[in-house]
Amino acid sequence: MEDHHDFGYGLRKEFWHRGIATEAGMAVIEQAKKDGIPYITATHDINNPRSGNVMKKLGMIYCYSYEEQWQPKNFPVIFRMYQLNFNTDDDFVYNKYWNMYDNHFIEKF
Numbered sequence: 111m112e113d114h115h116d117f118g119y120g121l122r123k124e125f126w127h128r129g130i131a132t133e134a135g136m137a138v139i140e141q142a143k144k145d146g147i148p149y150i151t152a153t154h155d156i157n158n159p160r161s162g163n164v165m166k167k168l169g170m171i172y173c174y175s176y177e178e179q180w181q182p183k184n185f186p187v188i189f190r191m192y193q194l195n196f197n198t199d200d201d202f203v204y205n206k207y208w209n210m211y212d213n214h215f216i217e218k219f
Contacts, residue, residue, distance in 0.1 A: 117150040135168045148197045151204045153189040165192040177213040
């Protein structure tokens with residue numbers, strides 16, 4: 111069984127741009143640390159960069175991008191995968207999506 115710790119969030123549009131996802135994310139991260147979770151990952155559609163901004167504000171680091179045939183609408187989407195390690199292994203990268211999808215790459219910003 112593969113060990114994974116995906117962090118996800120979503121808000122209705124009328125609650126956007128209020129810092130709610132960032133504040134809630136900080137609380138989740140603190141609890142994850144207390145619970146001994148070694149890392150969390152999160153992904154976002156490249157067409158939703160504000161979600162990536164939340165990940166960056168939470169201290170998450172961009173690792174790689176990959177293309178997935180997104181369901182249920184069945185069209186290709188490029189996702190960026192971010193990660194935050196809580197243990198001392200700063201070099202560890204969760205490679206599930208990299209290994210799962212043939213079209214994967216590291217973007218230069």
